[in-house]
Amino acid sequence: MTSQADIDRDTSPVMTRDPRASLPGDLPRGADIPDDLDPLADGVLMRHQADWIADPADIKICAKGRRTGITFAESFDATLIAAAKRSAGGQNYFYIGDTKDKGREFIGYISHFAKIVAKDLGEIEEFLFEDQAEDGTTRQIAAYRVRFASGFRVEALSSRPENIRGLQGVVCIDEAAFHRDVRSVLDAVTALLIWGGKIRIISSHNGMLNPFNEMIREAESGKLPASVHTVTFHDAVVNGLFRRVYLMKGKTWSPEVDEREEAKIRAAYGARRAAMRQELDAVPADAAGAALTRVQIEAAMEPSTVIRLHFDDDFKHLPAEYRKAYVTGLFRREVEPALRLLKPGDRHVFGFDFARSGDASVNWIMAVEQTTTRRSPLVVELRNCPFDQQREMLFMMVPMLPRFSGGKLDATGNGAYLAEVTAQRFGAHLIEEIKLSEEWYRTHAPRYVDAVAERSCRLAQDEDIVQDHQGLQYVGRIIKIPDDHRTKGSDGLDRHGDAAIAGMIAYAASEDMRIETKIETPSTMAEVDGQQAPAGMYRDTRRALWG
Template sequence: MKRAISAEPVLPRATKDLSDDFLRGSDFPEDLDPFADGVLMKHQAEWVADKSDLKICPKGRRTGITFAEALDDTLIAAAAPSAGGDNVFYIGDTKDKGREFIGYVAKFAKTVAKELVEIGEFMFKDQLKDGTIRDIPAFRCVFASGFRVEALSSRPENIRGLQGIVVIDEAAFHRNVRGVLDAVNALLIWGGKIRVISSHNGVLNPVNELIKEARAGKIPFSIHEVTFADAIRNGLYKRVCTMRGKKWSPKAEQKWEAKIRGAYGVRVAAMRQELDAIPAEQEGAALTRVLIERQMQDGIPIVRWACSDDFKNWPEESRTAETKKWCEENLKPLLDKLDHRRQHVFGEDFGRKGDATAIVPMEIGQDLVRRTCFVVELHNVPFDQQREILFYVVDRLPRLSGGALDARGNGAYLAEKASQRYGATVVEVQLSEAWYKLEMTAYVMAFSDQTVILPKDADILADHQALAYVNGYIKVPDDHRTKGADGFDRHGDTAIAGALAYFASRADLESFDYVPASQADQFNDNVPMFEQPASGGLIPRISGGLF
């Protein structure tokens, strides 16, 4: 663990040891020797000894990994360039974490490097995506080696601009976790290293996804999982006793652990997440995987269409012709099979270039179960062609009794066009807090009541797992993103479309069949509806009733 310490001239330093001011509420004995046997617990020593470029530690709370990281970073910053010295950037989830980390580094520097490093607060220049600069308060320890340890008190956007070793502490609680993780990978190009340390924040958090990918061997991260039980087994309570002047005994240790765990009460999932490093599927999540999969069935088609970027520049007639051809080949066979005796509804969640547009038609069965007929997913499809596809589907839904479309942002155009075409049958929905509280709750309850059926598909499963409690109501968190099997970004698209379809199915609306004006005179009231000619047009006929 020893490193060569730089013998270069010492930089100007503060005349007063300020580290105690930074170690707020921390117990750090003046005579602590970090190299002494037994000072570091087994899991701490293993973390420091691992020199991998990429390391990740899913952990229980207060297990001492950040303490060990501070020691390692002190050795690195104090070392000469020839001995592997480098700059270190610590990014915590709170300002106090940064202060505490810098305090640890300063204390270790005094012990290890035998120098009183300069501690200071400064403004870190962070360049945003639009080119503007913002100042982030940060703390710094400067070593005689010329290297420094900086703790940034706010998450920088321009992490790619950092060069050295980057430590992301409590990564699962950062505002833009995925953006942080994506950005630090650029550091590897010039020999940088990445350390990710975090307790869990739900099974769907990107950090948990990163851990699963590492365990599957998809990414070259070295994994160190440290639970509260591991830390106790490695001597955590013995250190607590030493700090507090108490006598250690196995019985006292068991009583202490029971007290810590008992403080969570009935919140067993929270206790397991925070202490045992087991991500809570219910911690924030509105639906469990088991509940979703129970309501999935084989054989329900999913039709996906992704357009190239230049498709929008085709002549209008060519785009329309290509779209009609796609609809005839992919949607008509599915629409022809629909049961004309049943009412149908649909929901639509709009996306243009980033997320997908999802169209989810549902059949209302005689048992009142809403069964998904099929799912349409559109990626990078121009506005006009989305309108043509939506109209192609809805025109042919037997006994249309309702539809609901996401009217936020760019989705307002398609929602307005649908409302103009179908009248009061279709609702333009602004996905507000009030709507989420009422309608998304009802949709989630449908899984417990077994009154909704979805296609059996991994992407649709992930979309519904994304539904979470945010500020007391259920929605897809704004910063939640997943990658579909096709490589495109997803933002819970089919979950939103499904919820909108379910919402439409609960409205007290009459059902309509739409037939072409040219066929209106041919419609025979004496022939059962499901034996009528294929519908598709603008002339509505009221069917009334549920069945």
């Protein structure tokens, strides 16, 4: 478009997220714009850019393909807002990009438009934005600013401030899908609406499970009062992208140019169809980097029992005898009935992914049929459960597993204690303490993923378990849950792929079955008749899905 100067050429037109890398020669970058560019001139803004600016919604969300010019259009709107008097709707404007370069580019647009449209000086100031967190600590964020004669200003911050609630005016979060914890960002900026502020959320997609995509789905379903725009690379082409590129370069444009240039860009993605659709067509990639698609995961599922037990923080401070008796009663009521439904003819193993707080400990029971098909009849999750009670629960479960053929436990970090005492209790010939290292994932993750995809390993039918398995990603050349992966479970609590790792460990145990052993042992848990738990001591979100 005429708003963008000549750009560096690159041998591949596949878009990169590295701000230091040059972009394809056939696509406008927009870091520099002609001195005489007037965005009010006829034909400068493309239709989708004008539609975005014209939308008066308090919350606007744009899912965009790459190089569609939405951020450029937003910078023009920001200039008009900050240049206007308060009586005409003028406000301060804050731009929050995902890189410092993005902020510098945005403020460059503001400076230009201030001179052309608002007849302001448009001088760019570089300053340090002081950000104060809730705990009182402060940090300084590199930022850029343009002041207007109206008394308002546009500020472009190089990173997301903790104290977003302290900003008053219009806030734009650019490339929101690539910000950390964008959900909490949205929760914070909604406070601006009380004082007449507005929110703009702009981004290309970053996967199906990303909070940005979830936000769009909420808006489209009416749960979030927001206006949603979807602008694809093809939309930009139809609306005149290459016509403007050719005009800028002094070339002759024809309708055939659009088809040829777009085809060239798409062809450069080769077999990476999911990446192409995400980056150009604004379609979140279910399998972009994912080891399993949702379709594959759901196809491998069948009705099973999923039990979730959540312990309050105060539980760990109760007397040990009481905690033991309470967990014993909980086991008898909730877990033992499910264990009695296990088929006595199948061999059984378990995989245990340990967590003490934050995430959930997951004990995944896996049955191996005569046909060698693996099934998952029972999954037990413990959240915020003290070490001793995790041990007690596991020690009651293992003796009830028919034709018990071994178990593996995550012995990484705090899990080392439970793994060690379990091996001591049932024998190292049955129990293996494993370290979840890159080498372990390299060996076992592909086998588990293939078994799920081929449906020779059946999963418990549960939405949280679906999302956990969607979190299995190719990190380098290894399949694992990325460190920064987080989803919200059905109980509203954070998950970190907990069940997927437990399932993977259980599958590894099923491939390494030991001589089946019937554990003849009296329960070491003293059962206290009639003992009642204090109200609210735990929350049980057990879901029995047996058909």
